[in-house]
Amino acid sequence: MKKHLLLVAMVILVGVVRADEGMWIPMLIGKNYEDMQKKGLRLTKEDLYSINHSSLKDAILQFGGGCTAEMISADGLLLTNHHCGYDAIASLSTVERNLLDNGFWAHSLKEELPAQGVTALFLLSMDDITDRIKDATGNATGEEYTKKYNELKKKIEDSASNKGQYVANVKDYFNGNQTLLLIYRRYTDVRLVGNPPKSLGKFGGETDNWMWPRHTSDFSMFRIYADSNNMPKAYNANNVPYHPAKYLPISIKGTQEHDYAMIFGYPGRTNRYEVSYGVNLAINEINPTIVSIRDLRLSILHKHMDMDKSTYLKLTSTYASVANYWKYYIGQTEQLKRLHVVEQKASIEEDFTKWATVTNNGEMGLMKRYETLFTDIKPIIKEPYYYSECFMAPSITKMALGTKGLYEWLEKYETGNFKQLTDSAYQDSIKKYVTMAKNIRRAGAKTFETGTDKEMMAEMTKKYYDNIPKQQLPDIYETTILKKKENTLQTYTDYVEKVFSKTMFIDSNAFNEFCAKPDLNKLKKDELMKYVMSFATNYEKNYKPKMDAYNLKKADLSKEYVRSLMTWKKNTNFYPDANSTMRVTYGEVLSYEPQDGVHYNYFTTIDGLMAKYKPGSEEFDVPKDLVELYKAKKYGRYADKDGTLHTCFITTNDITGGNSGSPVMNANGELIGTAFDGNWEAMSGDIAFDKNYKRTIICDIRYILFLVDKMGHADNLIKEMDIRQ
Numbered sequence: 001m002k003k004h005l006l007l008v009a010m011v012i013l014v015g016v017v018r019a020d021e022g023m024w025i026p027m028l029i030g031k032n033y034e035d036m037q038k039k040g041l042r043l044t045k046e047d048l049y050s051i052n053h054s055s056l057k058d059a060i061l062q063f064g065g066g067c068t069a070e071m072i073s074a075d076g077l078l079l080t081n082h083h084c085g086y087d088a089i090a091s092l093s094t095v096e097r098n099l100l101d102n103g104f105w106a107h108s109l110k111e112e113l114p115a116q117g118v119t120a121l122f123l124l125s126m127d128d129i130t131d132r133i134k135d136a137t138g139n140a141t142g143e144e145y146t147k148k149y150n151e152l153k154k155k156i157e158d159s160a161s162n163k164g165q166y167v168a169n170v171k172d173y174f175n176g177n178q179t180l181l182l183i184y185r186r187y188t189d190v191r192l193v194g195n196p197p198k199s200l201g202k203f204g205g206e207t208d209n210w211m212w213p214r215h216t217s218d219f220s221m222f223r224i225y226a227d228s229n230n231m232p233k234a235y236n237a238n239n240v241p242y243h244p245a246k247y248l249p250i251s252i253k254g255t256q257e258h259d260y261a262m263i264f265g266y267p268g269r270t271n272r273y274e275v276s277y278g279v280n281l282a283i284n285e286i287n288p289t290i291v292s293i294r295d296l297r298l299s300i301l302h303k304h305m306d307m308d309k310s311t312y313l314k315l316t317s318t319y320a321s322v323a324n325y326w327k328y329y330i331g332q333t334e335q336l337k338r339l340h341v342v343e344q345k346a347s348i349e350e351d352f353t354k355w356a357t358v359t360n361n362g363e364m365g366l367m368k369r370y371e372t373l374f375t376d377i378k379p380i381i382k383e384p385y386y387y388s389e390c391f392m393a394p395s396i397t398k399m400a401l402g403t404k405g406l407y408e409w410l411e412k413y414e415t416g417n418f419k420q421l422t423d424s425a426y427q428d429s430i431k432k433y434v435t436m437a438k439n440i441r442r443a444g445a446k447t448f449e450t451g452t453d454k455e456m457m458a459e460m461t462k463k464y465y466d467n468i469p470k471q472q473l474p475d476i477y478e479t480t481i482l483k484k485k486e487n488t489l490q491t492y493t494d495y496v497e498k499v500f501s502k503t504m505f506i507d508s509n510a511f512n513e514f515c516a517k518p519d520l521n522k523l524k525k526d527e528l529m530k531y532v533m534s535f536a537t538n539y540e541k542n543y544k545p546k547m548d549a550y551n552l553k554k555a556d557l558s559k560e561y562v563r564s565l566m567t568w569k570k571n572t573n574f575y576p577d578a579n580s581t582m583r584v585t586y587g588e589v590l591s592y593e594p595q596d597g598v599h600y601n602y603f604t605t606i607d608g609l610m611a612k613y614k615p616g617s618e619e620f621d622v623p624k625d626l627v628e629l630y631k632a633k634k635y636g637r638y639a640d641k642d643g644t645l646h647t648c649f650i651t652t653n654d655i656t657g658g659n660s661g662s663p664v665m666n667a668n669g670e671l672i673g674t675a676f677d678g679n680w681e682a683m684s685g686d687i688a689f690d691k692n693y694k695r696t697i698i699c700d701i702r703y704i705l706f707l708v709d710k711m712g713h714a715d716n717l718i719k720e721m722d723i724r725q
Contacts (some may be wrong), residue, residue, distance in 0.1 A: 011071035011410055020587035020652035021689045022575035023267050027055055027126050029584065031573065036586050040260030040667040047669060048584065056669060057582060059265040062121040062184075063661055064088075068265035069120070070663035072250065072671065073720040076224040076242035077193065078120070079704070080661030081676045082201030083324075085220035087317040088115040089195050091446075095309050098318065099182050103197035103623075105712035112191040112223055114235050120187040120224050121167065123582050126180050129156065129170070142271075142552045158182060173576035174566075175273060176559040182581060187242060189225035189235045194714060196220075197623050203609065205619030210680050212600055214697050215609035215647045218676035219704050220645075221717065249665055251670035252702050254640050257602050259589040260667040261651040263675055263696065267578035268658030270686045273562050275367070276345040277374040279687060281381060283336055283522040287329040287681050289382050291689070292328035292445045292467075293389040296459055296643045304452040311449050318447050328600035331683035341688045357570050366564070370557055379389075383472060385542040391535050394457040395448040400505050400532045402440025403523065406433035407533065410520040427665050434515045441511060454500060458492040472543070476534035478666050503528035578656055587652030592695060594681045603649040603700070605640075606630055625711050637725070638706040647703045649673065650695040664698045670724060 024032050026049035033045055049057050063069035067084035071077070082089075086100075090115050093099045106112040136152045137145050160168035160183060166182040195201060200217040208214055224242035227233040255261075269277075285668050301319045305312040305464060336342070356366065392398055407431060412418065418426070432644040465477055465487060485491045503526050504510040514522060523529050566574055591602040610630055614620040629635075635645045655662065655675055664673040675698050682694040705723070708714050 023583035042667045059227045062266045067660045068662040071244040071247035082218045084661045105194040105714040118190040121184045124183045141556045146512035175562040187232045193221040212679045213604045246673040262586045262665045263653045265659040265662030266456040267656045270578040287333045289385045387539045390460045394451045395444045399441045399444035403437040456495045462492045474534040474538035499527040585654045606645040640701040646700045653696040
């Protein structure tokens with residue numbers, strides 16, 4: 001470790017850092033280890049992270065690319081969230097065998113189901129390569145820096161991957177002031193082992209989402225398979241269960257208030273070094289835009305999912321994904337306003353500017369440059385969100401967008417741009433673009449449903465027109481959609497009917513016939529392609545370059561700002577924003593008071609769940625088996641001391657998206673629950689951590705085991721875990 005161990009001493013921008021705050025790098029836990037011990041940790045540094053010996057890091061994995069999971073047996077059994085396994089479970093479900101709604105438990109290895117596309121990524125090592133990046137990029141900024149950085153990044157990753165044996169990722173920390181190389185091993189044979197019925201796995205639905213108290217059994221179980229040498233291998237009937245270097249023992253002793261709590265995981269993104277101008281833009285422009293679009297998308301999806309069970313299974317994962325962050329942005333906006341985050345950050349920036357002016361260290365005018373940047377981008381800031389959230393909402397739009405590369409290549413070819421191209425090179429290029437088009441169409445087809453997509457396209461096209469300045473709109477409105485027609489929903493509905501009747505992208509045979517003999521004229525005549533190219537060309541020609549320039553400039557300013565903050569507050573501890581790499585957070589089990597006169601206990605019970613129970617409700621129904629177990633009080637060894645069954649609990653740990661499925665461990669490193677959500681009062685957390693209200697919502701491991709054992713009757717799974725009383 002070189003002189004750049006910025007991660008060893010990390011900080012926050014407002015007030016004094018609490019041990020609860022911060023997503024720390026396990027390899028560089030540094031001074032935090034003493035704080036962890038004071039909180040109650042009984043493990044050594046080597047127990048947390050070691051290159052030479054098995055450690056907790058070896059029991060934690062990135063699951064499916066966007067969640068976290070933990071190994072809970074010597075035979076490759078893993079635990080993650082129900083919503084992390086949701087897409088895989090839905091994909092394995094049929095109307096006749098609905099694993100999602102009815103639940104599923106494999107009572108032997110033979111019954112476990114291959115979850116196609118699900119991956120398990122294990123961290124092997126981390127190395128500081130900051131000096132190497134600095135030597136290659138020098139004082140470059142903007143596009144020049146990005147070009148040099150990306151060239152070296154690719155070179156390093158290609159070399160470190162050892163011809164595909166490993167996954168190598170170069171990652172920036174502290175807004176580009178430090179760079180690490182992370183090496184992983186990826187397993188692709190992952191099989192579904194078990195999941196509770198959706199009524200329990202999503203108990204409370206959107207009503208309870210991001211809320212406390214909570215009673216959701218948000219968990220699912222999978223198993224990783226490997227070859228006979230314990231190495232990754234694509235699905236094969238002869239593969240055997242993977243044997244991890246470390247798996248977590250499980251404690252069913254239960255939790256008490258103020259107990260030590262530690263979480264390992266892969267938090268996705270935070271932006272806590274964002275300046276006041278950026279927060280203001282999020283509150284007033286970006287978040288309301290996303291919420292408004294997603295609100296309409298959800299109503300359309302819900303309507304069609306209710307009409308047909310097969311449509312429900314096809315779209316339910318999409319609906320859950322859209323809904324989750326629809327509510328998130330509502331909550332984030334509300335809490336940023338309530339906590340006066342813009343004003344707090346502006347105050348810090350004012351003090352920073354005074355310091356920079358006095359020290360005359362070259363940082364003068366940084367905040368003014370920020371202000372100019374955000375002022376200049378505001379008139380077009382909605383464009384990228386309407387393009388991604390609105391225009392690309394229908395599955396069929398994404399299906400056609402995959403052919404854009406082929407369209408543009410054929411157009412260049414026919415205008416003579418490739419005169420020297422040999423027949424072989426021509427065929428290779430065609431093959432590349434056709435393969436891309438096929439893959440993207442195939443992926444989009446998984447969520448394509450004719451009725452849903454027709455209504456979605458009509459509504460989204462109108463919403464785009466109604467909310468984007470007329471001078472920023474693509475030309476398809478003027479030339480086709482609204483040519484001599486009024487801006488009514490019926491106009492858009494009629495237009496969509498025409499598009500669907502005159503496109504090859506719906507019919508697989510027609511599309512494959514085109515791919516066998518690509519024809520530019522056929523693409524140009526396709527009504528859906530006309531629509532897609534109008535939107536895509538408008539955005540990529542007129543707005544993407546401006547957004548790219550804005551992002552490059554913002555990255556430069558952010559890098560400079562964070563570097564200057566660390567100079568200004570050199571005696572304070574800084575931590576890096578989350579960036580989808582392994583982190584550890586620590587805190588305690590703790591209740592809280594969200595408002596005057598209201599106290600929230602640190603745990604919930606099955607009694608509270610049954611108080612919410614509403615037979616036939618989409619959000620609050622429960623299986624009859626659970627009702628019977630509740631009436632008989634058959635909780636077995638999973639009951640608390642008072643005889644009741646705890647369902648969830650909360651801690652002060654600092655997490656964000658990507659931590660879904662993360663293990664929550666006690667002072668001995670024993671598993672006590674799996675994290676699945678944050679609370680409403682602290683949804684500003686990705687931008688501003690609030691030490692009074694921030695809580696992590698966790699499914700109690702005793703409730704999980706109760707459902708596996710008493711409802712799922714999966715004794716085989718219970719027996720392979722190391723369960724400690």
